[in-house]
Amino acid sequence: MGYIKEPDGVDFIIKGKPLTDKQKSAISEFIKADKERLAKLAVRKTKARTANKSIAASKAGH
Numbered sequence: 001m002g003y004i005k006e007p008d009g010v011d012f013i014i015k016g017k018p019l020t021d022k023q024k025s026a027i028s029e030f031i032k033a034d035k036e037r038l039a040k041l042a043v044r045k046t047k048a049r050t051a052n053k054s055i056a057a058s059k060a061g062h
Helices: 019-060
Strands: none
Touching: none
16 A cells, blocks of 8 residues: 555545444554564664674674
């Protein structure tokens, strides 16, 4: 799906159905789980960078 630019003088109005409480809850849970997943990934990347720097420093010292 791509980005659609509104032509000058034209407004696109999207009227969707309101979400049910169940749908709102499902979306919130998904967002929460995804944020946790991304946070774990960031921690892993940070640990990997730190480990790589430590290895490089120990090799440079020898």
